[in-house]
Amino acid sequence: xxxxxxxxxxxxxxxxxxxxxxxxxxxxxxxxxxxxxxxxxxxxxxxxxxxxxxxxxxxxxxxxxxxxxxxxxxxxxxxxxxxxxx
Numbered sequence: 001x002x003x004x005x006x007x008x009x010x011x012x013x014x015x016x017x018x019x020x021x022x023x024x025x026x027x028x029x030x031x032x033x034x035x036x037x038x039x040x041x042x043x044x045x046x047x048x049x050x051x052x053x054x055x056x057x058x059x060x061x062x063x064x065x066x067x068x069x070x071x072x073x074x075x076x077x078x079x080x081x082x083x084x085x086x
Contacts, residue, residue: 032083036072044080045069 037045050058051066058066072080 026085028085029083032080036080036084037069038084038086044072044077044084044086046072 048066
């Protein structure tokens with residue numbers, strides 16, 4: 001137990017603080033939080049590939065489908081959840 005002294009203007013207060021050791025928090029992976037979104041029902045969604053460049057030769061229907069979000073495959077789900085701390 002250690003004491004903390006707080007100063008408010010001319011008033012001094014002493015507070016006894018308990019020292020409790022916790023496990024450190026795991027940070028969310030910064031690149032993962034930009035690439036994945038979690039829905040209200042708990043599904044993890046991702047963007048589809050092949051929609052960044054060389055779009056002139058792709059059909060508009062294909063580009064429209066590529067613009068939609070897709071659910072993360074179940075084989076990748078545990079790795080993505082670990083990165084997102086879910």
